[in-house]
Amino acid sequence: xxxxxxxxxxxxxxxxxxxxxxxxxxxxxxxxxxxxxxxxxxxxxxxxxxxxxxxxxxxxxxxxxxxxxxxxxxxxxxxxxxxxxxxxxxxxxxxxxxxxxxxxxxxxxxxxxx
Amino acid sequence: xxxxxxxxxxxxxxxxxxxxxxxxxxxxxxxxxxxxxxxxxxxxxxxxxxxxxxxxxxxxxxxxxxxxxxxxxxxxxxxxxxxxxxxxxxxxxxxxxxxxxxxxxxxx
Numbered sequence: 473x474x475x476x477x478x479x480x481x482x483x484x485x486x487x488x489x490x491x492x493x494x495x496x497x498x499x500x501x502x503x504x505x506x507x508x509x510x511x512x513x514x515x516x517x518x519x520x521x522x523x524x525x526x527x528x529x530x531x532x533x534x535x536x537x538x539x540x541x542x543x544x545x546x547x548x549x550x551x552x553x554x555x556x557x558x559x560x561x562x563x564x565x566x567x568x569x570x571x572x573x574x575x576x577x578x579x580x581x582x583x584x585x586x
Numbered sequence: 587x588x589x590x591x592x593x594x595x596x597x598x599x600x601x602x603x604x605x606x607x608x609x610x611x612x613x614x615x616x617x618x619x620x621x622x623x624x625x626x627x628x629x630x631x632x633x634x635x636x637x638x639x640x641x642x643x644x645x646x647x648x649x650x651x652x653x654x655x656x657x658x659x660x661x662x663x664x665x666x667x668x669x670x671x672x673x674x675x676x677x678x679x680x681x682x683x684x685x686x687x688x689x690x691x692x693x694x
Contacts, residue, residue: 505682509627514590514672514684528681561627575682577621577629 474498476578478564484584485554492550493581497566504547505575506539507563508532515563521547554585589613592673592685599692605660607688609673612654616680620647620658621672623687629672632658663692 477496485491497504502523507515518537519529523544533539536554541547551558561582565575590611599605609618620632633640633647635656640647644663649656660667673685 503680507682507684512686514674514686515629515682516684517681520680528679563627563629565629574631574634575619576631580627580629582627 476564476566476576478562478578478581480581481579482582482584484586487554487556487585489554490550490552491554491583492548493562493564493583494546494548495564495566495578496546497564498568498576499545501566501568501576502544503567503569503575504541505565505567506547506549507565509561509563509580510559515561518549518562551583554583556585559583559585588685589683590673590675590685592671592688594688595686597688597690599663599690601664601692601694603663603692605663605667605690605692607658607671607673607690609656609658609685610654611656611673611675611683613675613683614678615675616678617676618649618656619674619676619682620656621674621684623670623672625669632671634676660690663690665692665694668692 479494505520506518509515521541536552561580563580564578567575617636644661646659670687672687674682
């Protein structure tokens with residue numbers, strides 16, 4: 473399967489713990505996006521990378537959140553000191569400049585903070 | 587007011603019915619996407635369009651740039667079409683802004 477993959481698919485953690493999610497984009501895609509989706513809502517933009525450079529971060533991304541894409545391939549999203557309000561689906565998408573920026577989405581990581 | 591509004595929020599149909607989902611937006615865009623999300627969260631891109639009309643199988647998407655409005659039509663609906671359909675607009679800085687989605691249930 474050569475689509476966008478995310479790991480883990482589900483994560484249950486206790487409040488105050490740190491969690492890290494991974495996204496592997498489609499191999500030739502240079503752009504990578506993170507979104508957050510809460511129940512009953514559409515996804516909201518968190519941040520995006522062009523190659524290894526993080527170009528934009530949403531105000532939703534508090535200082536407890538950090539994202540990296542060290543070699544311009546996979547990306548990680550870390551949440552420190554999780555809060556119950558962080559419970560959501562975290563979606564990753566990737567795109568290629570040469571394909572009119574169409575974004576391909578991964579299956580998401582569902583985070584539950586208890 | 588949300589920058590992207592969808593209607594209806596929920597839609598129930600009998601198998602075979604013609605379905606229309608509407609999307610209105612209030613910002614300048616470079617393209618509009620229609621996405622499908624099944625239970626479990628995975629999102630599939632159905633269409634990306636910046637003008638006119640596109641058709642893929644039983645799905646048709648139209649956009650009117652002047653009126654800032656798009657519609658997604660499903661002909662001969664089937665229970666497997668049951669999903670959440672999300673409209674998203676792409677801003678000139680490449681950021682996507684999503685609607686809240688339309689939950690469609692098609693009964694046999």
